Amino acid sequence: MGEDLKHWVRVPVGPDAARWATRGRCRRVLLVVHNVTSATRLLDVLPLFRDDLRLQVLATCTGSSPFQAGVAELLASTGVPVLPWEQALSTPADLAISASFGGQLADLKGKLTVLSHGVGYNKTLTAPDTGHRAPGTVFGLGPEWILTAGGTPIADAMVFSHPEQIERLAKSCPEALPTAVLAGDPCFDRILAARHHRERYRRALGVQPGQRLVLLNSTWNPTSLFGDSGPEDVLPLLLPRLTSELPADEYRVAAVLHPNIWHGHGPGQIRLWLDRARRAGLALVDPLEGWRQALIAADVVLGDFGSVSYYAAACGTPVLLGADDPEALGTESPVAAFVRSAPRLDPYRALPPQLDRLLAEHRPLDGPAALTSSAPGQSAALLRGLFYGMLGITEPAAPAVLDPLPLPPYEPPLRTAPLRVLTRTGADGTITVRRFAEPRYEPDDTGGEGHLAVHEDTLDPGVLESADVVLRYGEADDPRFGPPRQWAAEVLDRYRSASLAAYVTGPRECEVLHRGGLRYRLTSDTDGDPAVHASALLARLHAGPGPALATPAPTTLTVRTGTRLARVRITVDREGTGRAAPPGR
Numbered sequence: 001m002g003e004d005l006k007h008w009v010r011v012p013v014g015p016d017a018a019r020w021a022t023r024g025r026c027r028r029v030l031l032v033v034h035n036v037t038s039a040t041r042l043l044d045v046l047p048l049f050r051d052d053l054r055l056q057v058l059a060t061c062t063g064s065s066p067f068q069a070g071v072a073e074l075l076a077s078t079g080v081p082v083l084p085w086e087q088a089l090s091t092p093a094d095l096a097i098s099a100s101f102g103g104q105l106a107d108l109k110g111k112l113t114v115l116s117h118g119v120g121y122n123k124t125l126t127a128p129d130t131g132h133r134a135p136g137t138v139f140g141l142g143p144e145w146i147l148t149a150g151g152t153p154i155a156d157a158m159v160f161s162h163p164e165q166i167e168r169l170a171k172s173c174p175e176a177l178p179t180a181v182l183a184g185d186p187c188f189d190r191i192l193a194a195r196h197h198r199e200r201y202r203r204a205l206g207v208q209p210g211q212r213l214v215l216l217n218s219t220w221n222p223t224s225l226f227g228d229s230g231p232e233d234v235l236p237l238l239l240p241r242l243t244s245e246l247p248a249d250e251y252r253v254a255a256v257l258h259p260n261i262w263h264g265h266g267p268g269q270i271r272l273w274l275d276r277a278r279r280a281g282l283a284l285v286d287p288l289e290g291w292r293q294a295l296i297a298a299d300v301v302l303g304d305f306g307s308v309s310y311y312a313a314a315c316g317t318p319v320l321l322g323a324d325d326p327e328a329l330g331t332e333s334p335v336a337a338f339v340r341s342a343p344r345l346d347p348y349r350a351l352p353p354q355l356d357r358l359l360a361e362h363r364p365l366d367g368p369a370a371l372t373s374s375a376p377g378q379s380a381a382l383l384r385g386l387f388y389g390m391l392g393i394t395e396p397a398a399p400a401v402l403d404p405l406p407l408p409p410y411e412p413p414l415r416t417a418p419l420r421v422l423t424r425t426g427a428d429g430t431i432t433v434r435r436f437a438e439p440r441y442e443p444d445d446t447g448g449e450g451h452l453a454v455h456e457d458t459l460d461p462g463v464l465e466s467a468d469v470v471l472r473y474g475e476a477d478d479p480r481f482g483p484p485r486q487w488a489a490e491v492l493d494r495y496r497s498a499s500l501a502a503y504v505t506g507p508r509e510c511e512v513l514h515r516g517g518l519r520y521r522l523t524s525d526t527d528g529d530p531a532v533h534a535s536a537l538l539a540r541l542h543a544g545p546g547p548a549l550a551t552p553a554p555t556t557l558t559v560r561t562g563t564r565l566a567r568v569r570i571t572v573d574r575e576g577t578g579r580a581a582p583p584g585r
Contacts, residue, residue, distance in 0.1 A: 008087045012056050026056035027391055030088060030110065031080070032098035033059060035067040036259040038117040039074050040288060041099035044186040045115070046078070047403045048384045052396055060088035062103030070263035074288070095390050098155075101145040106154045111390045114155040116140060118307035119185070119314075119372055120165050122333040123221075138330035141165075143173045153179045157386060161185040161373045168332055183386055184379030186402055188311065188372050191292050194405040195315070201297040205283055206412030207252045208528050210564040214253045214355070215298035216242065216282075219306025220260035223325035234322050237347045238302075243280035244439040245351045248415060249532055250562035254283035254298075256291040256308060279459060280417040280437035290408045300355060305329055305339045313338055313368035318358050320345045334371040341365070412507075413529075414473065416455040418463050423539035424448040431536040432560040449542070453535055456491065469500045469538060471531050476505040485573075488513035499542075502534035510534055514541065519573035522557075524566045533559055533568045 008014060012021040013028070029049060033039045049055050059075050060083045061068075075082045083091060085103070093110035099117040125139035139145060146154055153176040160166050166180045194201075207213045216238075218226035226235055242253050255274065262270055274284060285294045295301070295312055303309030304323040313319050322345040329336040343358055375382060384400035417438040424432045435453070436443050442450075451468035464470060470491045474481060481487040481503075488501035492515050504510040510530035512520040522533045536559040557568040 007084055009058075009081050009083050012081060013058065013083070013087075013091050023053065023056070026054060027094040027393065028092070028110070029055055029057045029387075029391070030083075030091075030093040030096040030108070031057065031059040032088070032096050032103075032105065032108070032112075033061045033071060033075060034098070034100040034102055035065040036070045036074055036263050036288065037067070038065075038099035039071065040259070041115055041117040041187060042097060043078070044190065044402060045097065045383055045387075048380060048387065048400055051398065054393060055391075058083055058088075058091075058093070060085055062105070064103035065100075067260045067264050069266065070259070094392070095387060097387070101140055101154070106148045111156045112154065113157040113159060113386065113390065114140075114146075115159045116161070119188070119310045119335065120161055120333070121168070122307075122310075122329055122335040124328060124330060137172065138168070138333060141169050141172045141330075143175065146173055146176050151175060155179055157181050157390065159183045159383070159386070161188070161375075161379075162371050163374055164334065164371060168330070181386055182374060183382035184375035184377075185373040186379040186383065187292070188314065189377055189379045190402050190405055191296060191311065191315065192376055193402070194293070195296055197293075197405070197407070198296050200407060201293040204408045204410050205252060205254060205294065205297055206410070207297065208249070208564070209526070210562050211249070212251050212299040212355070212359075213294075213297050214242065214246065214251055215294055215301045215303075215312075216253065216255040217301055217303040217306065217308045217312075218255075218257055218261065218323075219304055219308070220258040220264065221305075221325060221328050223323060223328060224258075224306065225302070225304040225323040226257060226261055227323070230323055230325065232347070234345075234347045238322060238345075239274070239277050239282075240280075240438075240440065241351055242302075243277055243282060243417070243437045245436070246355075247562065248281055248413075248419065248435040248437055249433070249529065249564075252283070252413065253277075253281060254285050254294050256285045256294055257287055258306060258308075259287045262287045276417070276438075279415065281413040281415045283411060283413065286408075289406065293405055293408050296405075300358060302345060305335060307335070309342075310335050310338055310368055311372070313342070313365055314372040316364035316369065318362040319343070320354065320358050322347070334367055338365065338368055414455075416458045418458060418467075419453040420450065421453050421469075421535045422448045422450050423535060425539060425543055428558075430558045430560055430565070431539050433532050433536050433539075434561070435532065435535070449539055451535065451538060453531065464495050465497060467495060467498050469502055469531075469534055470495055470498045471502050471504065471534070473504045473531075476503075476511075484511040485513060485519055488519075500534055500538050502531055504530045506530075512537060521571040521573070523569045523571070524559075525568075526564070526566050528561070528564070528566060532561055533557060533566065536568070537570070 018024050031042045057080045059080050061071050063085050089107050096108045096110050096112045099115045121138050121140040123139050158179045159181050170177050218224045222229035301312040301319045309319050321342045380400040380402045388395045419435045420439050422434045453469040454463050454467035455471045484503035491501040499515050502510050502512045507527040508524045510522050512534050536557050540554050555570050559566045
């Protein structure tokens with residue numbers, strides 16, 4: 001015990017804290033964390049205590065969850081004192097708030113409020129001390145979770161977001177019914193409050209006008225979309241096809257993984273597993289700070305039976321289920337009802353037709369929108385009223401508000417995987433370009449022309465030996481590469497099969513050097529990926545009879561990608577560089 005005491009917090013709590021604490025008369029609010037997942041809900045409500053000099057917020061971790069990775073770092077980032085669990089059990093608190101069951105919650109000294117850490121209570125889970133799932137018992141609603149050994153409720157208040165959850169509590173554990181409180185869903189309220197920023201979030205993810213954002217989402221269950229214990233392991237089939245079947249300029253693909261996946265297997269392992277997909281353009285969204293913004297931005301969610309899929313449906317976003325596990329959900333839960341009726345992904349059929357059909361036939365479901373919260377937009381006021389009532393003090397005069405969702409950093413796609421580019425020139429001169437990241441088979445586009453465009457930093461440098469276009473993105477004055485014309489000349493000298501070297505300097509501009517010596521500056525009237533325009537220029541130059549340079553240099557291009565049209569102005573530097581060598585074919 002003496003060794004443990006060395007690690008106990010001495011200020012602002014502890015045996016002699018009165019000597020050292022500047023504000024020692026504060027009431028104590030203890031955030032009880034089980035893992036990163038439950039901590040996210042506690043962080044949702046932490047701002048409800050802002051600006052109150054009467055309160056001291058503390059945090060602790062029960063240590064009862066198998067998912068402990070990331071907890072210490074997350075708690076440290078809050079900046080509030082973190083008590084070792086044994087100290088938390090011995091330190092009186094005026095209010096303890098938990099977002100999960102497990103651990104010695106009944107032994108805490110103070111009033112206890114328990115929130116759900118997902119979209120209500122839906123999942124079954126191995127019951128404590130039994131080693132198996134209790135049939136039909138939902139985690140957080142069964143007596144084995146919410147009653148003490150003596151049969152009394154562990155919590156003084158259990159927060160629910162909708163009356164249907166309380167109805168299920170009444171059936172499964174009537175002894176806990178007096179503790180039930182309706183107080184909305186703070187996570188959902190933060191989503192609702194930020195929906196008007198949808199276009200900002202899309203731009204942050206690098207989604208261009210006319211593109212569809214496909215959000216891959218998985219909960220942590222072994223039978224989830226990311227798991228390998230279901231009837232079939234869908235993920236190895238799905239991942240490469242998300243980036244190879246969906247044209248790169250018509251779709252943006254992102255992934256949101258449950259924190260228990262992220263921290264259970266380790267962020268480094270997740271990045272290793274998804275390395276190819278990320279090089280092909282997949283955005284890996286932060287599971288703590290960015291998932292709600294990505295959900296708001298999404299056009300379609302490829303998900304499973306987790307809370308994020310249900311939140312998506314509640315927002316009216318089309319959801320295509322890639323995995324289902326009926327035993328993982330309580331049969332009477334709203335999520336189970338949603339899963340039973342949601343469209344299913346066929347992992348063996350082409351993805352674009354399935355997405356087209358989903359979007360064309362989608363009609364928002366009434367259930368998720370209605371059952372997620374009976375008090376949308378009101379959780380801040382309801383929860384703060386509950387918390388201060390339990391603390392026994394008056395609420396602050398200022399309105400109760402949650403933090404707005406932060407604007408994520410700008411992360412446009414950087415595809416270093418080889419791109420198979422198909423071009424087709426229409427009767428009016430419009431050049432349609434479709435790019436596919438490292439497709440496993442030749443895309444179906446009969447009658448068009450094809451070439452290979454490769455980023456200079458591609459994983460396998462051998463691919464550059466057969467590239468028709470070599471790409472780079474960067475600032476025009478980056479001293480590491482020299483001026484764009486110098487970089488382009490060096491690239492064409494090195495890779496003898498390439499006809500063009502394209503240096504993208506911004507969302508509307510790139511500089512292109514043709515092997516014959518002409519240098520072009522391409523300037524678009526809209527933001528996008530100017531590497532597309534370099535491929536269109538190659539198609540235009542090679543469309544005429546004879547050598548490309550015998551064709552009069554174009555002054556404009558009209559380029560179509562999906563539903564988007566870009567008009568590109570071409571400026572020709574006829575002095576060239578004199579350094580590009582003829583192709584060594």
